[in-house]
Amino acid sequence: MADDSFLLPGTDEYSTDFWAGFADDKLLLQTCSSCGSARYPTRPMCPDCRSLDYHWQEASGRATIWSFVVAHPPVLPAYAEFAPYNVVVVELEDFPGIRMVGNLVAAADAPINSVDPHGISIGEPVEIVFSPVSEDLTFPRWRRSSP
Amino acid sequence: MGSALRDKAAIVGVGQTEFAKQLPGTEIELALRAITMALDDAGIPVTDVDGLASYTMEDTEEVDIARNLGTGPITWFGQVGYGGGAGCGVVGNAAMAVASGQCDVAVAWRSRKRGGRASRPWAGVGSKVYGYQQWTRPFGLLRPVDEIAMLARRYMHEYGMTREQLACVALTQRRFANNNPGAMMHEKALTLDDYLAARWISEPLCLFDNCLESDGAGAVVICSTDRAKDLDRQPVLVHAFAQSIPPQLQTMTNYFCDDPLRGPSWECAERLWRNADLGPEDVDVAQIYDAFSPLVPLSLEGYRFCGRGEGKDFISDGSIGPGGSLPVNTSGAGMSEAYVHGFNLIVEGVRQLRDESPNQVDNARTCLVTSGEGVPTSALLLRR
Ligand SMILES: [Zn+2]
Numbered sequence: 202m203a204d205d206s207f208l209l210p211g212t213d214e215y216s217t218d219f220w221a222g223f224a225d226d227k228l229l230l231q232t233c234s235s236c237g238s239a240r241y242p243t244r245p246m247c248p249d250c251r252s253l254d255y256h257w258q259e260a261s262g263r264a265t266i267w268s269f270v271v272a273h274p275p276v277l278p279a280y281a282e283f284a285p286y287n288v289v290v291v292e293l294e295d296f297p298g299i300r301m302v303g304n305l306v307a308a309a310d311a312p313i314n315s316v317d318p319h320g321i322s323i324g325e326p327v328e329i330v331f332s333p334v335s336e337d338l339t340f341p342r343w344r345r346s347s348p
Numbered sequence: 349m350g351s352a353l354r355d356k357a358a359i360v361g362v363g364q365t366e367f368a369k370q371l372p373g374t375e376i377e378l379a380l381r382a383i384t385m386a387l388d389d390a391g392i393p394v395t396d397v398d399g400l401a402s403y404t405m406e407d408t409e410e411v412d413i414a415r416n417l418g419t420g421p422i423t424w425f426g427q428v429g430y431g432g433g434a435g436c437g438v439v440g441n442a443a444m445a446v447a448s449g450q451c452d453v454a455v456a457w458r459s460r461k462r463g464g465r466a467s468r469p470w471a472g473v474g475s476k477v478y479g480y481q482q483w484t485r486p487f488g489l490l491r492p493v494d495e496i497a498m499l500a501r502r503y504m505h506e507y508g509m510t511r512e513q514l515a516c517v518a519l520t521q522r523r524f525a526n527n528n529p530g531a532m533m534h535e536k537a538l539t540l541d542d543y544l545a546a547r548w549i550s551e552p553l554c555l556f557d558n559c560l561e562s563d564g565a566g567a568v569v570i571c572s573t574d575r576a577k578d579l580d581r582q583p584v585l586v587h588a589f590a591q592s593i594p595p596q597l598q599t600m601t602n603y604f605c606d607d608p609l610r611g612p613s614w615e616c617a618e619r620l621w622r623n624a625d626l627g628p629e630d631v632d633v634a635q636i637y638d639a640f641s642p643l644v645p646l647s648l649e650g651y652r653f654c655g656r657g658e659g660k661d662f663i664s665d666g667s668i669g670p671g672g673s674l675p676v677n678t679s680g681a682g683m684s685e686a687y688v689h690g691f692n693l694i695v696e697g698v699r700q701l702r703d704e705s706p707n708q709v710d711n712a713r714t715c716l717v718t719s720g721e722g723v724p725t726s727a728l729l730l731r732r
């Protein structure tokens with residue numbers, strides 16, 4: 202039942218490879234083949250040089266927490282069973298200025314409410330983990346960096 | 349130099365239905381009632397209407413409005429997108445159409461029922477989310493309130509805004525609404541204790557940081573300032589108008605640009621003040637779009653009423669309240685009067701400049717009205 206599953210990304214021509222990378226434990230960034238600048242969210246044209254040519258480069262997956270919220274009901278049914286849960290924005294360490302939305306979790310296979318939301322702080326170092334949500338889709342999530 | 353639009357068009361009539369969680373009648377009935385009220389208010393016959401301006405999210409279509417009203421030929425019509433960012437753009441575009449001679453009398457309106465198809469766009473999602481939502485919604489950032497809460501938390505982190513400071517937006521507007529018989533929250537007091545005890549929706553935002561859910565409609569009539577001089581009502585001039593999509597903006601989830609806390613208001617203000625003879629210091633009263641309370645301090649900074657990071661002080665030092673240096677949202681606005689995508693803020697701006705507000709600011713000559721921060725936005729600088 203659609204109502205009981207997380208919302209899934211309706212990928213497009215420019216985001217399919219990004220989402221597919223997670224199944225291979227890779228965070229892939231769309232990168233301009235003309236000027237070399239990385240961009241996110243994905244799109245057809247490089248806003249720095251107007252090139253339509255791009256390739257994918259792997260990022261380290263190290264990041265810091267830029268902001269976060271703790272979502273409480275009412276939310277969609279699939280999320281309600283985990284509420285309150287956190288949603289974070291992280292900024293990539295090796296690509297400053299590139300930020301992504303995700304969840305802070307205790308481990309790759311842990312649920313989105315597995316970390317005490319009141320212990321989260323902006324600036325905390327985190328690293329990507331890869332969390333399969335269905336046979337053909339893996340979500341990126343984030344856990345606190347090991348010291 | 350300002351733009352060719354300056355003071356060339358005027359708002360000469362306003363109409364507004366009652367507001368409630370649930371109203372009888374269809375969206376088009378509400379729209380038609382508000383529009384005919386606005387035309388009666390202006391003293392302009394419906395057969396003179398030849399311009400129609402609306403939101404892309406508006407469910408009532410121009411052809412149906414025209415056929416029901418029994419207008420003559422419509423020679424200009426246009427829509428503006430992005431929900432809460434559109435309101436001032438709708439009226440501003442109508443003013444441009446009048447000032448440039450594309451039409452003589454334009455009507456702008458917004459009608460909204462919670463049961464309506466497009467009234468709560470976030471609620472109608474399927475199991476897959478497309479476009480910009482694919483980057484955020486799968487992770488449980490589901491609602492507009494979650495999207496703005498993310499910016500609010502960052503703002504609190506960078507500038508030290510407290511919940512007690514943020515609460516001043518809800519508390520101040522509620523006091524205004526308690527004095528506005530047309531406000532949904534007219535009878536309901538709100539205290540700081542109520543605010544602090546309220547349930548969370550998306551931390552750091554609680555129930556009272558959110559706008560109301562409302563049925564209702566509003567409309568305004570715009571004609572040339574020359575024609576307005578022959579009407580009985582005090583004309584309210586569109587002194588300046590601006591819109592903005594700043595570089596790398598992403599609607600609502602504006603986390604991906606260089607400086608997310610410098611939202612669309614900043615560039616909109618840049619153009620607005622450039623087009624105006626007046627500056628922020630000349631504004632007597634403001635209606636600042638308030639779907640969520642953090643948008644108020646963010647917008648006050650963007651429109652240069654205070655410095656960056658000082659919005660938290662501006663909202664909490666009495667400036668925005670009765671008798672303050674810039675009373676803000678004097679009808680109660682989206683959080684305490686009604687939420688109709690900010691259209692009631694435009695109506696209240698006109699009321700202030702006609703000395704008809706329930707919370708009248710003495711000798712108000714200039715009113716800023718803004719539309720949604722965090723989305724492609726717009727603003728009107730009105731004067732009498
Ligand atoms: Zn490039």
